[in-house]
Amino acid sequence: MKKENIGSVKVIPLGGLEQIGMNITAIEYDDSIIVVDCGLSFPEEDMLGIDLIIPDVTYLKENIDKVKGFVITHGHEDHIGAIPYVLKDINVPVYATRLTMGLIESKLKEHNMTREVKRKVVKYGQSVTLGDFRVEFVRTNHSIADAAALAIFSPAGIIFHTGDFKVDYTPVNGEAIDLQRLGELGKKGVLAVMCDSTNALRPGFTMSERTVGSTFDKIFNDNKNSRIIIATFASNVDRVQQIINSAVKYGRKVCVEGRSMVNIIEVAEELEYLHIPDGTLIETENMKNYTPEQIVLITTGSQGESMAALSRMAANLHRKVSIQPGDCVVFSSTPIPGNEKSVAKVINELGMKGAKVIFQDTHVSGHACQEEIKLIYSLLKPKYAIPVHGEYRHLVGQKEVVMSLGYDKENVIIMKSGDVLELSDEKAEVVGHVQTGDILVDGLGVGDVGNIVLRDRQNLAENGIIIVVLTLEKHSGQLVAGPDIVTRGFVYVREAEELLDEAKAIVTDSVYRCLDKNITDWSKIKNIIKDDLSEYLWKKMKRNPVILPIIMEAQL
Numbered sequence: 001m002k003k004e005n006i007g008s009v010k011v012i013p014l015g016g017l018e019q020i021g022m023n024i025t026a027i028e029y030d031d032s033i034i035v036v037d038c039g040l041s042f043p044e045e046d047m048l049g050i051d052l053i054i055p056d057v058t059y060l061k062e063n064i065d066k067v068k069g070f071v072i073t074h075g076h077e078d079h080i081g082a083i084p085y086v087l088k089d090i091n092v093p094v095y096a097t098r099l100t101m102g103l104i105e106s107k108l109k110e111h112n113m114t115r116e117v118k119r120k121v122v123k124y125g126q127s128v129t130l131g132d133f134r135v136e137f138v139r140t141n142h143s144i145a146d147a148a149a150l151a152i153f154s155p156a157g158i159i160f161h162t163g164d165f166k167v168d169y170t171p172v173n174g175e176a177i178d179l180q181r182l183g184e185l186g187k188k189g190v191l192a193v194m195c196d197s198t199n200a201l202r203p204g205f206t207m208s209e210r211t212v213g214s215t216f217d218k219i220f221n222d223n224k225n226s227r228i229i230i231a232t233f234a235s236n237v238d239r240v241q242q243i244i245n246s247a248v249k250y251g252r253k254v255c256v257e258g259r260s261m262v263n264i265i266e267v268a269e270e271l272e273y274l275h276i277p278d279g280t281l282i283e284t285e286n287m288k289n290y291t292p293e294q295i296v297l298i299t300t301g302s303q304g305e306s307m308a309a310l311s312r313m314a315a316n317l318h319r320k321v322s323i324q325p326g327d328c329v330v331f332s333s334t335p336i337p338g339n340e341k342s343v344a345k346v347i348n349e350l351g352m353k354g355a356k357v358i359f360q361d362t363h364v365s366g367h368a369c370q371e372e373i374k375l376i377y378s379l380l381k382p383k384y385a386i387p388v389h390g391e392y393r394h395l396v397g398q399k400e401v402v403m404s405l406g407y408d409k410e411n412v413i414i415m416k417s418g419d420v421l422e423l424s425d426e427k428a429e430v431v432g433h434v435q436t437g438d439i440l441v442d443g444l445g446v447g448d449v450g451n452i453v454l455r456d457r458q459n460l461a462e463n464g465i466i467i468v469v470l471t472l473e474k475h476s477g478q479l480v481a482g483p484d485i486v487t488r489g490f491v492y493v494r495e496a497e498e499l500l501d502e503a504k505a506i507v508t509d510s511v512y513r514c515l516d517k518n519i520t521d522w523s524k525i526k527n528i529i530k531d532d533l534s535e536y537l538w539k540k541m542k543r544n545p546v547i548l549p550i551i552m553e554a555q556l
Contacts, residue, residue, distance in 0.1 A: 005191065006156060007156050008156050010026075010028040010420055010422055011025065011026075011027055012420050012434060013388065013418070014056070014057060014060070015055035015436060016078075017395065017415055018391060018392050018416065020198065020336065020337070020390065020391060021042065021077075022078060024038050025194070027133070027152060027154070029132045029154045032068050032130065032131025032133055033060070033063060033066040033068065033131075034067075034133050034135065035071070036150060037079040038055075038070055038080065038081075040054050040078065041053045041078060046458060047440065048457040050440045050441070051441050051442060053440055054081075054085045054439045054441060054446070055436065056436050057089065058434075059435060066131075070083070070093070071095045071096070072096035073100075073147060074097075074142055074144055074147035074148065074163055075099055075104070075146070075235060080100065083104055083108070085439075087108075088113075091117060094117060095119075095135070096148075097123070097124070097148050098271055099145050099237070099273050100146050100147075102271050104119070105267075122137045123137070124137055124138065125139075134152075135151070136151040136153070137149075138181050139181075140163060140165040140166075140177045141165060141176065142366045142367075143233070143236045143238065143239070143365075144366070145173045145268075149162045149163050151185055157189070157383075157425065158188065160185060160190050160193045162193070162194065162196050164198070164366060164389060166206045166365065170209075171209060172209050172210060172213070172238035173273060182380055186379050190380045190381065191382065191425070192385070192386055192423055193384075193385055194387075194388045195376060195385065195388065196368060196388065197389055197394040197398040198367035198389055198394060199365055199367040199368055200387065200394050200398035200401055202370065203369065206364060209239070209364055212239060212242060212362060212363065213245065213246070216243060216245075216330075217246050219330060219362070220252075223328040226326050226356070227297070227327050228327075228328045229299060229310070229329045230299070230329075231302035231329070231332065232332035232363075233333055237268045237273055240261075240298060241274055243332075244274070244275075246296075247296045248280060251294070252293075252296045253281075253282045253294055254282070255283070255295065255296070256298050257298070257300070257320070258299050258308060258310075260300055285320065299313070302331050303336055303342065304339055304344075305339075310329075310346060314353070324355075325354025326355075328356045329350050330358045330359070330362050331358070331359035332363050337391075377402055384411050384423060385411065385413070386421070387399060387402075415430070417436045420434060460546055461489075463544050464543075464545045465489060465490065465545055465546040465547075465548060466485060466486070466547050467550060468507055469482050469484045469485075469486070470484070470549075471552045471554050472552075472554070483507040483511070484504075485503055485504055489545075503533060503536065510525075510528050513528070522551050534547055
């Protein structure tokens with residue numbers, strides 16, 4: 001006899017919807033909250049000087065007594081990157097599979113937090129009990145080993161969270177996705193599935209990771225006389241393994257460039273997720289002891305990021321490696337939406353240096369296409385579908401796929417970050433909204449740069465700055481010295497003396513007008529200077545620089 005589901009469970013995404021990245025979801029029943037993933041996202045081009053973006057977890061801080069733990073699906077930055085920042089405020093235990101935990105630990109080490117954070121490594125098929133929840137880790141495949149889906153058992157029913165996944169029957173490392181367990185859960189009755197939408201617009205199936213291995217083999221065979229440089233995602237451990245396999249087969253030594261690549265390879269090798277024969281890896285400094293055709297270089301920068309190793313090589317800014325004519329450079333990834341221009345720029349720079357660039361068939365996605373999404377829903381047969389992980393168009397894409405299986409549109413719920421979705425056997429409805437948003441990290445400052453500071457940075461970058469310095473006598477308010485004008489990023493001073501002289505005249509005129517009207521309030525004088533000078537520069541040059549008047553006081 002099927003036991004009755006009691007009450008309702010709340011699903012609250014705090015990030016990761018309407019965007020790729022920053023995945024974090026709170027699931028709440030009564031006095032228990034568990035948090036699935038805790039990722040960061042990377043800044044867009046207009047976020048000048050920002051290093052990374054982490055989620056606003058005000059809701060978790062306000063309900064800290066209810067938070068029982070973080071359960072992590074896999075070790076990608078958009079799922080674990082914010083852990084050190086968030087755990088400074090919400091220090092609860094973290095549960096993850098072995099490689100995922102290894103990568104989390106290397107982050108905690110960087111932040112000197114390994115002692116205060118409780119961690120537990122979970123095996124596939126194991127469950128952890130957290131308050132009113134029991135969470136089972138289920139084996140899946142993705143572009144990093146040890147990826148897990150989560151079967152979250154609550155008194156209101158089972159919520160199944162796929163994490164990032166694909167169905168790979170022939171993975172490079174480990175076993176195929178546990179479809180049998182999905183079928184068993186489907187028989188028990190699943191309340192809702194939260195499913196990865198990244199590839200929901202792509203028909204068919206995602207190719208197996210192994211197909212890339214045979215492509216590499218062909219590239220190594222066709223370019224026996226060239227140095228081979230392969231750019232890929234640091235976290236794609238299986239891809240790195242296949243590059244190493246081909247290198248060993250063709251008798252090449254392997255160098256690794258890029259901080260994130262070095263870190264992940266160290267962790268993966270230590271935990272035996274990477275098998276590198278002795279003597280295969282060499283330091284980049286020792287490349288000069290080998291001929292180009294004896295070398296393979298694995299590097300970061302497949303997305304054209306300006307600070308990544310490959311971009312620095314292409315722009316002649318890398319201290320250890322410069323691109324030589326005849327090098328064969330392989331891009332083993334596809335550009336993330338929005339990065340196409342940066343990637344094209346790097347490819348052009350490499351071509352100008354005489355390198356051969358290969359970017360076809362050297363990558364397969366780590367995410368499920370439409371047929372795999374259908375397979376997951378057909379096995380789990382949930383009452384409700386909640387598309388996650390993706391921009392709005394991807395979420396809608398998944399909604400259409402699920403409706404093609406015969407679901408009513410009321411039972412496929414597209415949420416926004418911050419929505420509070422209440423789920424029960426009877427109904428699923430959004431009952432409220434909690435605070436969410438982006439917290440910007442710049443250097444060591446977390447959250448001290450907000451929209452106003454960003455707007456100032458953009459304004460300074462686009463229009464430059466004019467500083468007006470003048471000295472007024474304390475008692476009489478008379479103009480004693482100045483005005484002097486200093487500009488940065490506005491005009492080249494030597495060629496614009498006439499303009500600046502006129503600007504000085506405008507400011508002098510404004511100051512005397514204030515004095516004539518007996519205006520002694522400095523902030524008022526500053527505003528009048530700003531307005532007059534701004535109006536003049538707009539009429540004269542159609543430019544709006546930032547104007548900063550500085551008034552000093554003199555006692556005569």
